[in-house]
Amino acid sequence: MYKIAIKDLNTLFSKIAEEQELILPIKKAGQYNFGVYEEGCDIDGILTNKTVKSGKDAFFPQFETLYNVRKKITPADELENGEEAANTKIRTKLTIEAEALKDKDFVIFGMRACDVKGVEVLDQVFLTDPVDNYYKARREHGIIVALACHEPEESCFCTVFGIDPADPSKSKADVATWIVGEELCWKPITEKGEALTKKIESLLASADDSAVDAEIANITSIMDKLPNTKLSLEGWGKGKTDEKFNSDVWQKIYTPCLGCGTCTFVCPTCQCYDIKDYTTKDGIQRYRCWDSCMYSDFTLMAGGQNRTSQVQRFRQRFMHKLVYFPDRYDMYSCVGCGRCVDKCPQSLNIVKVIKAFENEQKEAGANV
Amino acid sequence: MQRIGVFVCHCGTNIAATVDVKKVVELVRFEPGVVFADDYMYMCSEAGQEKIIAAIKEHDLTGLVICSCSPRMHEKTFRACAEKAGLNPYMVEVANIREQCSWIHKDREEATEKAVILARAAIAKVNLNTPLQEGESPVTKRALIIGGGIAGIQTALDIADAGYEVDIVEREPSIGGRMSQFDKTFPTLDCASCILTPKMVEVNQHPNITLYTYSEVEGVSGYVGNFDVKIRKKARSVDMSACTGCGECQAKCPLGKMGKIPSEFDRGLRTRPAIYMPFAQAVPAVPVIDRENCTYFKTGKCGVCAKICPSKAVNYEQEDEIVTVKYGAIVVATGFDIINLDKFGEYAYNESPDVITSIELERLMNASGPTGGHLERMSDHKQPKDIVFIQCVGSRCDDEKGKPYCSKVCCMYTAKHAMLIKDHWPDTNITVFYIDVRTPGKNFDEFYRRAVEQYHVNYVKGQVGKVIPQPDGSLLVQGVDLLDNKQIMKKTDMVVLAAAVEPNKGVRKIATMLTASIDNNDFLTEAHAKLRPVESPTAGIFLSGMAQGPKDIPETVSQAGAAAVKVVGLLAKDKLKTNPCTAKCDPMFCNGCSTCANVCPYGAITYEDQQVRGPGVNETRRVAVVNNALCQGCGACTSACPSGAMDLQGFSNRQITTEVDSICR
Amino acid sequence: MTKQEIEKKVELIKEISGCDPYKCMKCGKCSGSCPAFNEMDVKPHQFASYIVNGDIESLVSSKSLWKCLTCLACIERCPRSVQPGKLIDAARQLVERERGGDYLHAEDIPELLDDDVPQQLLVSAYRRYRR
Amino acid sequence: MSMNEEKTEFRPLIVAFCCNWCSYAGADLAGSSRLSYPADVKIIRVPCSGRVNPMFILRAFERGADGVIICGCHPGDCHYSTGNYYARRRMTLLFSMLDYMGVENGRTRVEWCSAAEGVKFSNTMNEFCEKVKSLGKSVRLGDIRCKD
């Protein structure tokens, strides 16, 4: 266990950024978002405020180029006989240039336990067969420095999913950190974490492992007081497809849903993407970008399928998180970060959905 | 995927001198969709066209790009050429590499590069072209004239003489309009009735003309060639087929003697009975009962006219009748009126009966008028010895009191009035206050000079500020003589105001029904001020007479003839070809918000409840529908449409964006 | 006066009056209406030309400047919204402004009360220039 | 900057939307009168200035245009009577918005040019090119993906 004064964080950050890219929460136009560290960027309040988007972009960016296609034309003077000059087929060649994979290490600082769990969810999808090379490369080169939640908010409910926001060292992070008084405690967990620590050792002072005990206890007690941490997941999970899919609760609660992608895009675990082509100056760029199952044109096929109404789309998102994903990977794909709870324009969210089903069950029970 | 052929023209040396034609061919060959590229000395020549036709056949081309002169020059030629080879003519695009490239650039490399870019844009566009078909719509061979004044009469006669059926709708009980109120006409001093009445009779007797007098247009639907017009025939209370026009009823109507109902025709200078013909020569010569004033209709008592009618034609039970008739063309000839003078208090028009308007003077001088043609003051029935004419009353006035335009006819009719008065009563003293005397017409200035030189009418350059009725019955006129720089205070017996003309009040309603546009002054707008002066921008609507702008009788008659020719030209066609580059609405995307209809200058967009079926959609809702016969393809609707539902065929959103893209490559 | 000075004054008159002298079509209705016509050297219908031609000096030194009764007849009747009454009034203001702070004082009025000066002028001038 | 200028002169890319009836014909007249203007101007023919959707203009900038000019019939002369009046309002608002977002005013322009005004067309294009040239490459609206 190490420690560093919080007032010296900027020195730490620039030291890390010297050797590799550093991604961390940055304050920009009044909002906290993960971004690349630059000299002079605003890091005021980044230790205690929740970012709008999760850190998922670091491994699975909202937009990324997959490859470029270009057309090459053989000049007339390189032709063997004149007749070929007019034959476009002979003279045209298409070349495909794949985008290079991430090949340099980078550090992502300030992820919370829930965010790290989110990465774990993404791993299930992208690192199992068929493996997503772009994601895999980023994952291999990324070093996660997680931060314990000093001030959990009322929208937080990660503990419901068995996540401990007080102790990121239990997560899949490479380094765990805590705010203790005026200092940041730093604890490498993995080899990658150790290596990073070594590079910056000169800035760190050593500390006792017990230094963070009080902070862990404090966070745990705060979590206990938060309203949503008592949420019950009974009735969700593996094997509940038919029961939940056919429930009429969806119809009752979906109406306010605007079909926007806010919940999807702030979510640490949503992993759907669309692949599109863009005509550039001299070729075609194939890229992928996040997509939202809430959008009316999500996986839209020529025949008008897949989901034609907003209630279907609405159901899909929550069924995926709470039923389908557990079915397939044996874990929920919600991590209780509360971002959708904070950001939904219509104040609709996964907590309300779970509660609505709970009420329904209670009422059904009362009626029997 | 299209199979496009690109043909680059040398145009002799016009293009080839600055553009490396061979290089253009070499570079565009590899554009997407291009399967063939060639150049030729003169693409538009017979041989050049043969080459194109041969290539279309040999390479099975589906689209053509011709890099040559401006499409305004030869687009039609190349389209016809494509059609000859069995290709849809709208699969042809022209890249303008002469007027907009070779002729303006000197640097060969630069010009060649630009030519390639222009060609690429055209190729990109053709890739998205779709075959378009010219539509056809049938033509109903019948015309409607709204308004039965001299403009309407002349238009109707000319169309009817050409062998087409014409209907005239006139609001008043008789046709004839303003001209029938006039005494003489300038500059020849013909008697107005003498030249108008025969025409009115001719209209009445013409086998191809149907008259709807005392009738109004209630509603118009349809489009050029196919209008459906609802006409309300107001109840006349007199059976048209039974009435002989003997006039007994008018003479016996008790209200006639009471003198309470002012005659509209005589501008209130005398009264009329409740059952009346507006004037003796009315066509049709059938009276109407004015139900507002008729004692029978007010109290249920009287019934004199029915009792004395020798042919039992009076029918109190008659009701308004609405007929719907189909027309191929509509002419608006709604004419004019003079402005209300209430706002010009300084001229004392409402204070003194001896201050009159020029139209009232016409009635006073007309032999069939209230005074039998004897000019007298309405106050004391004495003959005026001194008369002041005031010009430009409400004309050329830029505030809300009057009209900003020149009424055009006043200078001439005032000269006419002055001379006629001097002719009859030579010792009358006449002063005309004018701002400018405008006489641009054949024999017009001569006419005006005669008033000055021969009749010694006193023309004063200046305006009258105030007319003050005096206790002795005379009028004190305060004006100015600008040339003498003196203020004039002058006693006179009568003041005649040349009040500004304005379009008939009803025109606004009619224009709305027809979706014909009107300007700020309610005059109907022409399709093009210079080149299409008798057509409305709305197809199938034509303009005749004062409704379009101030004009005198000869001008009105010639415009009437012109409108008639345009109508005949339209009716002579069995089918109308419609421009295929029209707007098209995709009901899947249409919100039915009406934005497009608000900007359409042709009223070509209507809304209907349609069943919309598509992926995940099956509902009935309000969507825009473009009438291809009316749409002229301006595309205003497409840029107004927020959802992109409205698109223009031949210049679609994607076609233009793809041109932008390829230019910016 | 230099050309710029004249232009400035013309602009000022336009601004104060809110009228556009170029709109005048020389119909003379103003002069035909003016009760003070015979007292004036420059006639109401000429005001616009004086301003258009930049002859501000003659206009402000004319008798008319002080003869206008501000009766508003020309303003009411002008068919072109040139409104000579407003123009001449603007010219008067121009003169007043150039005199600096030397505005009319209430106590000066009795002295000015001679038969030549119309009462209306005094009243309106007093109202306007006192502040 | 001055050193760059010496090396390669900056050539702006200018997209001109011309209505078929007046301005396109005016451009043709400029051509037949041999009144030159820079080859940087590329004309797209549209039926009416009222056809120009604001998206086309933004698209041009997105794709790397340095200036966009819209030419139509003089107000009152529109072949379709009113198209250019609507265009005038649309463009006034759009350009004002671009200005508001920090896109230089000089990169956008609307000019009314009749079929008889070949001289005006050519002068306008020369002026506009000069102006855009002086502003340099448009960097504020281009899409990164379109950079060479």
Place this chain on the structure above:
Amino acid sequence: MQGLIDRLTALLSDGTVARVIGWKKGDMAYNPEPHMFETAESLKDFVYDGFCGANLSKMMIEASKLEGKTAVCLKPCDTYSFNQLIREHRVVRENAYIIGVGCRGKLDIEKIKKGNKGITSISGTELDGSDDIKIETIYGDKNISYKDALLDRCHVCKGKDHMIFDEVWGESKDTADQERFAEVEKIEAMTPEEKFAFFRNELSKCIRCNACRNVCPACSCRKCIFDNTKFDAQQKANVVSFEERMFHIIRAFHVAGRCTDCGECSRVCPEGIPLHLFNRKFIKDIDKFYGEFQAGKDPEAQSPLTDFTFEDIEPGERG
């Protein structure tokens, strides 16, 4: 509030309306959600307080298609949107029973949350509540003034009058205390570089979630042009420099002359981008160039962009 619930219950019970669009109590102190109540019994969850900022007029588009009348609770500023939707034939007036609910300004939870984490309860936000609201959090309690927590849009309130209604419930207050165009003018006064930097900074946060579009009552297109594969404008990526600006400029342009300045776009933006600055710029320009115009004030009025005068100013003479 009970009065309102009673009235709505009566309307539902006597068959005047078949359903009610209002707000349903949330699971936290500040998150009521728009809701369609179908039974009198369900109205027990109805709530109307300072957090009911959502503009419900857009929900009437779908409700207009349903059988019977729908009672809809509209605040004064929402009625402008409703009028505009009538003008565009998107809602059917006859199918709506408009309850003009009173409003004393709505609260911005983001402002309240600033420095107040772990909120457990907030009281005093009802229409007839106090000038101060009481916030209880797990970290401590605090009072703040209602006025200080208002949404930005309420500081430029359009007025307390409902433009259209069948009946009014509760009193409204005009909460305007700032110049409507002050923010726009501030930006206008910047140099082009500053303007660009300002918008770049704000818009680079955009995640293209489309919340602004989907909540906007003027963005009522069945299918947005940006979702229309036929237009070539469809792009989901929030990519680099241009994209998000294109989206926001065009969106603002499409609602120009139709936007009532209801401020929903800015309220819902998860990244807190002041999107109203675009719309308000257009409104300011329209007012300046073509005369004052307030969309939704009069459902008969012609929108400035589908209208013109011969003397309109030229694009180059904007000044």
